[in-house]
Amino acid sequence: xxxxxxxxxxxxxxxxxxxxxxxxxxxxxxxxxxxxxxxxxxxxxxxxxxxxxxxxxxxxxxxxxxxxxxxxxxxxxxxxxxxxxxxxxxxxxxxxxxxxxxxxxxxxxxxxxxxxxxxxxxxxxxxxxxxxxxxxxxxxxxxxxxxxxxxxxxxxxxxxxxxxxxxxxxxxxxxxxxxxxxxxxxxxxxxxxxxxxxxxxxxxxxxxxxxxxxxxxxxxxxxxxxxxxxxxxxxxxxxxxxxxxxxxxxxxxxxxxxxxxxxxxxxxxxxxxxxxxxxxxxxxxxxxxxxxxxxxxxxxxxxxxxxxxxxxxxxxxxxxxxxxxxxxxxxxxxxxxxxxxxxxxxxxxxxxxxxxxxxxxxxxxxxxxxxxxxxxxxxxxxxxxxxxxxxxxxxxxxxxxxxxxxxxxxxxxxxxxxxxxxxxxxx
Ligand SMILES: NC(=O)c1ccc[n+]([C@@H]2O[C@H](COP(=O)([O-])OP(=O)(O)OC[C@H]3O[C@@H](n4cnc5c(N)ncnc54)[C@H](O)[C@@H]3O)[C@@H](O)[C@H]2O)c1
Numbered sequence: 001x002x003x004x005x006x007x008x009x010x011x012x013x014x015x016x017x018x019x020x021x022x023x024x025x026x027x028x029x030x031x032x033x034x035x036x037x038x039x040x041x042x043x044x045x046x047x048x049x050x051x052x053x054x055x056x057x058x059x060x061x062x063x064x065x066x067x068x069x070x071x072x073x074x075x076x077x078x079x080x081x082x083x084x085x086x087x088x089x090x091x092x093x094x095x096x097x098x099x100x101x102x103x104x105x106x107x108x109x110x111x112x113x114x115x116x117x118x119x120x121x122x123x124x125x126x127x128x129x130x131x132x133x134x135x136x137x138x139x140x141x142x143x144x145x146x147x148x149x150x151x152x153x154x155x156x157x158x159x160x161x162x163x164x165x166x167x168x169x170x171x172x173x174x175x176x177x178x179x180x181x182x183x184x185x186x187x188x189x190x191x192x193x194x195x196x197x198x199x200x201x202x203x204x205x206x207x208x209x210x211x212x213x214x215x216x217x218x219x220x221x222x223x224x225x226x227x228x229x230x231x232x233x234x235x236x237x238x239x240x241x242x243x244x245x246x247x248x249x250x251x252x253x254x255x256x257x258x259x260x261x262x263x264x265x266x267x268x269x270x271x272x273x274x275x276x277x278x279x280x281x282x283x284x285x286x287x288x289x290x291x292x293x294x295x296x297x298x299x300x301x302x303x304x305x306x307x308x309x310x311x312x313x314x315x316x317x318x319x320x321x322x323x324x325x326x327x328x329x330x331x332x333x334x335x336x337x338x339x340x341x342x343x344x345x346x347x348x349x350x351x352x353x354x355x356x357x358x359x360x361x362x363x364x365x366x367x368x369x370x371x372x373x374x375x376x377x378x379x380x381x382x383x384x385x386x387x388x389x390x391x392x393x394x395x396x397x398x399x400x401x402x403x404x405x406x407x408x409x410x411x412x413x414x415x416x417x418x419x420x421x422x423x424x425x426x427x
Contacts, residue, residue, distance in 0.1 A: 006079035010037045014085030020164040022060035030068040031075035041068035052161040072107045084123040112143045124153040129200040147179040150202035170194045173202020222283045258414040259297040259330040261319035301337045313387025316394030317349035324351045326365045348383040
């Protein structure tokens with residue numbers, strides 16, 4: 001418990017973090033340009049209302065573990081770690097305002113020549129990936145030993161103290177793993193396993209979480225709106241949806257990869273949006289889902305068209321592994337585009353033999369690509385021997401994976417990886 005902590009910015013995030021860190025036993029000095037907030041803390045009062053905060057500020061100030069100052073130099077004089085908690089408000093154009101961050105980094109820069117060892121800088125403010133490198137590390141690069149950790153804050157106003165003490169997620173990201181571990185270790189008493197990640201990942205996770213929460217709310221509201229319009233109990237529907245912990249409230253479907261398809265998701269989304277429109281309801285989120293999927297497919301096609309490859313072998317024709325259902329497979333749309341743009345293509349799918357599929361499934365593929373029979377290889381080795389590049393669109397089993405890996409073909413894997421990084425097998 002020897003760390004001395006400075007917290008720069010005593011707003012909602014800074015004051016709650018500072019007071020709670022003092023409550024955990026650290027010696028904390030808060031710094032803010034706002035004299036009211038500084039005076040309020042030094043008098044043992046929270047500078048704003050947040051349940052439970054007043055008591056913690058009162059107790060920790062009385063114990064001599066928490067004080068505040070308007071002077072950054074004074075606040076940082078003995079700090080081993082400085083948490084940056086300044087505001088990053090929206091600019092008029094929607095971009096993030098970095099003025100407060102630039103200013104506080106400028107003030108830190110002015111202090112560093114007088115320090116033997118710079119304090120570890122931990123940023124709790126929400127900033128876009130790359131900001132720490134560009135706006136903290138770069139301006140301070142002439143000082144050896146400057147290390148930055150992104151330690152995003154997930155508290156919610158109204159339950160901020162409880163959220164700090166029982167965090168839903170603890171993330172520490174840095175280009176220096178030991179620095180991330182040091183920051184994470186400050187929270188050891190909270191008994192939550194930290195996620196140690198890269199600097200940019202930590203910055204991004206905060207955005208991904210907030211976007212996910214917003215999408216969840218909008219989704220529930222759109223489903224609820226349709227329920228309401230049909231005179232149904234929306235709470236019953238959503239509570240039942242949440243009872244599925246395997247596919248619904250889980251990590252299922254949350255891995256960036258290839259576009260979705262198949263005989264159900266596109267069809268049912270279309271039908272739902274259609275029926276909602278008949279009820280005079282607008283569902284912008286759900287209506288945007290198929291266009292979003294199309295856009296994702298287009299990115300994959302563009303990426304494949306950019307490859308320096310003449311003969312593209314494709315592993316997987318169905319919309320996912322272990323099925324021979326070709327209806328609305330995005331791979332079929334992908335093949336159509338590649339063929340239309342003059343690429344030579346051959347396909348292997350362990351579960352697709354044209355003679356064996358029938359009915360709407362067969363009609364669909366023959367309608368989309370009438371000469372599909374000529375493109376399908378019966379054996380993977382034929383595709384691997386013919387192609388000069390392999391595209392993977394569904395998860396191969398272990399045997400097939402070994403076969404692919406032992407071929408010398410360059411591979412683009414569209415699944416289980418983000419598209420810009422898609423490269424050699426990384427499933
Ligand atoms: N409020 C939330 O619920 C919440 C939750 C998670 C993350 N965040 C993020 O945390 C960051 C801070 O949010 P907030 O709501 O606490 O902001 P805030 O505006 O309430 O507080 C920022 C504080 O920083 C002070 N400050 C600015 N420049 C300073 C400087 N150079 N020296 C000293 N003090 C300085 C300001 O006076 C202010 O008191 C933002 O990036 C925000 O997006 C906020």
